[in-house]
Amino acid sequence: MSIQVANIHKTFGSFVALDQVSLDFPTGALTALLGPSGCGKTTLLRIIAGLETADSGQVILAGEDASDTHVRQRRVGFVFQHYALFRHMTVFENVAFGLRVKPRRERPKEAEIRQRVHRLLDLVQLDPLANRFPSQLSGGQRQRVALARALAVEPKVLLLDEPFGALDAQVRKELRRWLRRLHDELHITSLFVTHDQEEALEVADQVVLMNRGRVEQVGTPNAVYEQPATPFVYGFLGAVNTFHGRIEGAHLRVGEATLAHSEDQGEVASGAQAVAFARPHELTIITDPGHDAGIAASVVRILSFGASTRVELDSLTPASDSELPIHYEVMLPRDQIQALKLVEGQRVRLVPSRIRIFQSQAA
Structure with a gap:
């Protein structure tokens, strides 16, 4: 029927x-x-x-x-x-x-x-x-x-x-x-x-x-x-990482960091306040101390479950309206985590392989 x-x-x-x-x-x-x-x-x-x-x-x-x-x-x-x-x-x-x-x-x-x-x-x-x-x-x-x-x-x-x-x-x-x-x-x-x-x-x-x-x-x-x-x-469907910032051409400016994006911005014009999302599997962890792309973060916890490992991190740049750190989550294959040799407290950079951008409602 x-x-x-x-x-x-x-x-x-x-x-x-x-x-x-x-x-x-x-x-x-x-x-x-x-x-x-x-x-x-x-x-x-x-x-x-x-x-x-x-x-x-x-x-x-x-x-x-x-x-x-x-x-x-x-x-x-x-x-x-x-x-x-x-x-x-x-x-x-x-x-x-x-x-x-x-x-x-x-x-x-x-x-x-x-x-x-x-x-x-x-x-x-x-x-x-x-x-x-x-x-x-x-x-x-x-x-x-x-x-x-x-x-x-x-x-x-x-x-x-x-x-x-x-x-x-x-x-x-x-x-x-x-x-x-x-x-x-x-x-x-x-x-x-x-x-x-x-x-x-x-x-x-x-x-x-x-x-x-x-x-x-x-x-x-x-x-x-x-x-x-x-x-x-x-935000409702599964785990997600959120980034608040301003559109600057082909980048999202988040505090002092910039995140590149390649997909169509739609109605999000350059200079507009925006919110971007990336799933945990869409973030890459960079351990090279000379690398300056992405978001600076610190490893908080490393949790291994089967073939995948979840890494919880805190941003090293506070949110604009709070002194509390922003939390991020990354999912990576266990062998990749082992190759990175991550330890709790380590400083790294987070670079999204894909982000989806929406204009902020308050913008």
Whole structure:
């Protein structure tokens, strides 16, 4: 089923939760609504489900305005962060519940219900646990039961609100891989809310970045990570190093240092105040004391994890509005770190291999 929202506006008192949001969710795709707490992503999901009403705007399902359609008529499956399983019911009974409470003329026969529930439990790899109660399951197993229950009523749309938010990191990782495989089998148009950047980038076909009730960027995981449209998107998606300065021709002047850039500046004119970003893997560490390019910094910590090493550094030039140092992070292959022979306290220079520049909002 196709989903569109057009000019959705929603306030809670004086707080604007959604500010004229318009989106088109691809049919059969898994879309992540990503953003910080309070950005409006869960409110948007609830409006699409029919659990919340917009002040203005439209929810269009399969080409028809469903803004005033009751939640039961929207054919939407909903999975919450906190499972919401019936504790007094077995796994089987939880999954069968939505089928058994349908109006008599829509309710499948008992034999069909049993067949459908066992098929779903097999799909979510829990059929052997059909007679257990929720208290006898792990957190990850409970969430899979909740997903099977949502799928039992054969929804046209699946909505998931922080589905793995209550689980520990390792279980989250396993379940999001499992969810991706499950979606590839079912191809149900699905939306899931998350504030976990890695989760969104790993699982989704499309990512919608939201901030303060507005959409910042929409695109594939690769597009939003590699080509962030705004400073917010750059800063929210993964680790990033930030440089504040002024554009001087083909350079960004940061204090007494200059950083060369080769990409199109867009609307950032020479002389304008600007902010630039570089990912940790886009910074090179220069140990030659005679080298004067880039930013002067001091090594604070060297942390090795597997094949990569993270180096944390402090700028030797304070921020313009503070005496505190600016912090930087560099990721390098372990063999490269060994060749550099870095030690804590060592003075080095940081030279970006690539920086992305935006004109400062205050400029």
